[in-house]
Amino acid sequence: MATDSHNPKHKSDCALAPSCDASVIDASLRAPLTVLITSALIWLLVAGTLSVVAAWQLHTPSFFNNCEYVTYGRIQPAQSSVFIYGWGFNAAFAVSLWLMARLSRGALPGCGVLLLGTVFWNVGVTVGVGGILAGFSTSLASLEMPGFATPLLWVAYALIAAWSFVVFRAGRSQQLFASQWYLFVALLAFPWIYAIAQIMLVFVPVRGTVQSVIQAWFAGNLFLLWFASIALAAIYYFLPKLLKKPVSSYYLASTGFWWLVVFGSWAGITRLIGGPVPAWVQTFGAAATFMLLVPLVIFVLNFLGSLAGNGALLKDSYPLRFITFGVFALLLVLLAWVFGAVHGFAAITQFTYFTAAEAQLGYYGFFTMVIFGALYAIVPRVFATAWANDALIGVHFVASAIGVTLVVGSLAIGGINQGLQLADASIAFTSVTSATLPYLFSASVGCVLIAIGQLAFAINFFWTLANASACCVSSVKQLLSAQPEATR
Amino acid sequence: MNRAPFLFLGIFLALALSFVGLVLTNQISYGAFLTHVDEGEGKAFPLQAPGLAAQGKLVYQDLGCVSCHTQQVRREGFGSDIGEKSRGWGERQSVARDYLRESRVLLGSQRIGPDLRNFAARKNADGTEHTASALYAYLYHPQAVVKTSNMPAYKYLFKTQPIIGQGSAKALKLPAAAGHEVVPTARAEALVAYLLSLKDTYAYPETKNVYTAPAAAKTQPAKESHK
16 A cells, blocks of 8 residues: 555545556456356356246246256255355455455456466355255255365455455555445455354354354355445445446445444344344344444435436446446345344244345345446446447346346235234145245246346357457457556 | 554454354353253253154255255244144244254244144144154155145155065055055155154243243143143
């Protein structure tokens, strides 16, 4: 962090100030981003296919049930692992690296180790998902990959995430913008929570329901401190950039940040409400979850405040549309967390499809939609070319927006209905199951729409990549070795 | 907020607080948590699962049963798991001590199927107890037993073999090909043994005087008599 004269007067201007070496930074990231985004998209297509299969199995149990490798109990955890560790992490690595490099104004000095880390990561996910389908699942939610795959992921993570710190150190910017706070908390939190969860649950299992506490602690933090933080970093960066104005009420952002980190890291255990864990754990979890109302209000002021009166810009900018969708999903998902900490509400919605709707809203409606928006803005800059086809972007947005709304809406309404019927013991369990079928069917249709959107995105990306490589490089080898002189 | 070292320190402290407060504190406080030795019965509860049931738990994990089935009975008044006008999924709520001997705790998060924590202690609708043969038939083809069931079939846990002599006592009552019978594999037998071992009926000291919502207070004496 050498001192330099680049410091803008206002913190929020940091993201706006044109950087003289932006093109150098982008060029230094071309090879790693090609590999990371390509891997992310391949995993996304796999996850999309698996989610259609799993959704279909829920209302048609005879679908794909002649063989144990494709039974719902294996497809569902495999889908979740592919989505989280395949798509989510690769995409988060790509976006966080680019954001950190741009905000710190540091170019990547080389990418050999980073590419090696990416290869390790993808091999680890492949082995892990193969292990789940072959019957080695740990049966721990969001940690289903078997113990023989996960140490590799941990090593790979270190090899990849370290480069965000390298570009930060290499940069010449002294200001820390809100995006960077969130990137740092994500990058520092994940190795910690993942190591604890793996060691205390898989390698040296702890006693009794301490396991459930750790599992809930991990799952909550994986969402809030990793996925939500990366997406928030992208929102804080792109929202002012795309709206061409600073973040509204930016002075509140640091309060929102600390509130989210300090209380959010306790909030995940709320899902154990009413479970066989000490009562104080449930109470602390509920109290910490109520505290999320503070960052919720601050996000409203920051994001909706910035968006207010700029609706016209949504027409022209696809990245802005995706990110705006994600902002609304974030506000809704935080609200759902808070409601989930209310005893009466939890007693009904716990163990129903409502929780699945909440997860889908958080992971797809919020994180994935924001990342899509970010990638639509990042790819043209990094590859110095426009998107190959605008119509495909439109298809992607419309299919995703309708698909997510359909899935989340039907699972949420179906889930509340299911919860109310479950609470009434005079309704037979099989009648409760039958009553969920129409909702599950419309959720399947939503999953198909989502998959269509993903396909449109993937086609467009590879098309753009082909255009870019046709004019810039003649071979993959040249692409991977392309390092601008200025960064050495 | 603009100095990286302070930011890192703050993040570290926040994470450490959450780790110490939730993970370490529980790990330490559960350290003093022991099985309950009942001198009258001469056993320590919860009981160790029998060997075949322990194998069956691995089948339960490998097929991902936890995706659809919880294993936790919530207290009276929270949902309708137990108590008056309830689904009668248990005789009492699940407590932390029930899971003390389990190397992997599978509380679950979805009730797409019914809760299984106390499965073996429950009765069928007609008052009969669950039997291995009924479970085999259900796992083999759920919709043949309960028409509206949405559980997938687990036919691959069974094999068709030629009938030799009198045939297997475990054979399913199905119209199989002439001279053949459908019998459970070792995995199916283990899984069924596990399901039939799921029973939390022992009353620990901490399950006897649990808080009950005032409205349901009059059921308290009935609960006590369960022991």
